[in-house]
Amino acid sequence: MxxxxxxxxxxxxxxxxxxxxxxxxxxxxxxxxxxxxxxxxxxxxxxxxxxxxxxxxxxxxxxxxxxxxxxxxxxxxxxxxxxxxxxxxxxxxxxxxxxxxxxxxxxxxxxxxxxxxxxxxxxxxxxxxxxxxxxxxxxxxxxxxxxxxxxxxxxxxxxxxxxxxxxxxxxxxxFRRVSLDEQVERLHVVCRQERIEADDEAIRLIARLSDGGMRDALSLLDQIMAFSGKHVTYDDVVSITGGMASDQFEQLVRALQQRDVTAVLQLIETFMQEGKSADKCMENLLYYFRDLLMVKMVPDSQAVTDRIIDVKRFADVAATFSTEQLISMMDTLNYYQTEMKYSMQPQTLLEVALMKLCSANAAERPAGVAAGAAQAAPDDSGSVDRLVPQLMSRIQRLEEQLAQVLKQGAAPAAGSTPNGRSSARTTASPVAMKRIVEKLDSFLSAQEDAGTKAVLQRWNQVLLRLKEQKIQLHGWLVNGEPVSFLDDAVLVAFKNEIHRETTEKPANKQFIERVIGEVLEQPVRLVTIMLKDWKAAADRQPSTQPKQELKLVQEFEPPAAAQEEWIHEAIQMFGEDLVKIKEE
Missing domain, CATH: 3.40.50.300 (P-loop containing nucleotide triphosphate hydrolases)
Incomplete structure (x- = not known):
């Protein structure tokens, strides 16, 4: 059967x-x-x-x-x-x-x-x-x-x-989510009836991963049985679900406490080699810090006992952090988790987030780290202090590279950070600004070329095909207009910043580039700019058109009858002695 x-x-x-x-x-x-x-x-x-x-x-x-x-x-x-x-x-x-x-x-x-x-x-x-x-x-x-x-x-x-x-x-x-204890009890009944030997820790982890759904818990148990047979262990559950054991998180948090960037990056690389995904690691790490915060603030809460198996072990780790530090770390991780949704390199974002946590100011160090630093030799503390500026510089370079990957050739707006948020303190370097201006000058020079005219002629075809295939993207792209075509790049100027940001998302951008490439019958890249910035650049561009001499041209020659009537009226008004008629 x-x-x-x-x-x-x-x-x-x-x-x-x-x-x-x-x-x-x-x-x-x-x-x-x-x-x-x-x-x-x-x-x-x-x-x-x-x-x-x-x-x-x-x-x-x-x-x-x-x-x-x-x-x-x-x-x-x-x-x-x-x-x-x-x-x-x-x-x-x-x-x-x-x-x-x-x-x-x-x-x-x-x-x-x-x-x-x-x-x-x-x-x-x-x-x-x-x-x-x-x-x-x-x-x-x-x-x-x-x-x-x-x-x-x-x-x-x-x-x-x-x-x-x-x-x-x-x-x-x-209907409510099924509580952890009720799920565990039901899973034990199923295991007894199906003659499955299951560790209590494994059953509790299955119940936690099901997020309150009894059907999900039974499906997960069925999947793990296919892997491990009639004996289910905690390690089997972690391996099958692609999760991370709490001791792995503890190693990662200890490395963050000690500001050991090398150890943190090695652990992340180990997770990736084991088949863990960066977004799943970020999600699980957020849950781990959430549990630390709960243990620290409400140690006897049911929300703690439902999720944590070894509360004492969590309490020992949580004691080395202050409440403000845990909240700040969660804010940082949550921000980068949101950015991951639009990134083509989630592992890089995970590494940047953890390096930011490592590079906290000395005054913000966890209690255990501060105590350890006080006992360290002067040479060691001096080397750590010298390492901080290097780390900050590396993080800034990584953010700039990440921004270029996300934009994929789009010129960043002045006064904006790589994540798109406005910042008065962030300005582009002179070299970067020079490159941006040179690139924009090239686009301005190409706006009258045959390639640009060909794009303009076929743009309605692009919009029509995009509307047929993905009407949401058509609604965003219709706000922009192609203004130049240089090499393989189509420059589109947008009136609205939201429309531009939406088309710049990697998935949307790849789809639009594919449609434009099909219409133009060649591979293209999509580059975007705000219309006001394009017009401002065009106004600053010196005109290359030859100057034309202005001449007054008579638009029509009055008929002869009208000329004689004017002469007759002039003689009557000024007298025949004062009026002289000259032929042109």
Missing amino acids: AHIALYRTWRPQSFQEIVGQKHIVQTLQNSLREGRFTHAYLFNGPRGTGKTSAAKILAKAVNCVNGPADEPCNQCDNCIRITEGSVMDVVEIDAASNRGVEEIRDIRDKVKYAPTEVRHKVYIIDEVHMLTTEAFNALLKTLEEPPAHVMFILATTEPHKLPATIISRCQRFD
């Missing part, structure tokens, strides 16, 4: 098997026991917390031969067939793939017919937030006043996307 995934094998079949949703189970069971169940329910909450399972259990409970009862018997023909999904009157619809108004109109037309196999018709609409506005409108009246034999159960992970008119017609139940 083919293997069935653990989360399917252990899917709850009764209310008592639902984990971590006692408030919902008790309410539903009381309403079933008293016969006060309603016609429409809305189940919402995070993924893998039991929304669809609870809906199917409720469908069985109202249609059980021995019911309606607070628990389905799971023995009668109705319960068995509903579990198998073979009852035509219990319909489960995936709104993500059936989101149109026609599907909802089909339901609206069928609800008026009485059920043929069971007591109640039940419609379970999963991911209901995916329905279109027209589909919601078609559902409204039916949802408000359905026939007595019909029940609707709507399930969603994003209730804020539902119209208020839909929510007001349903009884709403909010």
Whole structure:
């Protein structure tokens, strides 16, 4: 027999098997026991917390031969067939793939017919937030006043996307993330029944990684079993999930405390060689510092005990930092984590972030480092002090290189940092400014070339093709206009800074360059500039056009009749003696 995934094998079949949703189970069971169940329910909450399972259990409970009862018997023909999904009157619809108004109109037309196999018709609409506005409108009246034999159960992970008119017609139940202890208990039950030997630390790590979703925890356990067999260890979980053990983080934090840049970079390189991703390392490191902060500020909190296995070990590490230092480090890491989303070199950003943490001022050192420095030899402290300016200089060079990679040839605006934020203290060096001016002069000289004219003639084709393939990028690029074409670079001037920054994001920029290259039938690079900066540069550019002599040209020759009339009037006004007629 083919293997069935653990989360399917252990899917709850009764209310008592639902984990971590006692408030919902008790309410539903009381309403079933008293016969006060309603016609429409809305189940919402995070993924893998039991929304669809609870809906199917409720469908069985109202249609059980021995019911309606607070628990389905799971023995009668109705319960068995509903579990198998073979009852035509219990319909489960995936709104993500059936989101149109026609599907909802089909339901609206069928609800008026009485059920043929069971007591109640039940419609379970999963991911209901995916329905279109027209589909919601078609559902409204039916949802408000359905026939007595019909029940609707709507399930969603994003209730804020539902119209208020839909929510007001349903009884709403909010599913919560399953707590760590409840997940651990359930996983131990599964391991005992499946005859799996699992270390307690491994089970707790699986529960933490599932982020409150019982289904995710069972899927992860199933995956680890495929790797390690019937014995699951903590190291197996770390290896399979691509995570990092807490002792690895501790080594990294100790190196940061000692401002040992070499050790920090070696550890990062080791993580990369082990197959860890830079963004995952950054995320896990943020969580580690978060745990240190929690241990330091609220050591007895449940938020600490839920995430940390060895609290004492964390407390020892946290004692070497002040609260302000931990918060500052988290701010730095969070900033670079945000920048990673738009970077093509996330490892470089991770290294820059950690070097910034290493290069903190001596006054901001952790307590343990300060004490160690006091006992160090004078030569050692002097070498450390000399190392700080070198590190700061290296970080600045790395940031400049990173900015050039992100911009990919775009001229940086004056008074802006590599990350795009304005800074009055940051100015480009004279050499860099000279190169920028020379490059801009080349573009100005090329604005009348045949290549530029060819780009201008085909630009509408570029916009049209971009609109067909990715309309969002068309909305950003239409704000710019091509002003010059030099070598293989198309210079586009933008009126709005936000539009320019969006097109400069690596993924967007590569897509636009590909479309332009297809239209021009040659590989191109996209370079951007603000339109006001382009016009200012053009105004400063000396004119190369030859000066033209201004001449007064008579636009038309008055007819002869008009000339004689003017002469006659002049003679009458000034006298014949004063008027002299000259032929030109």
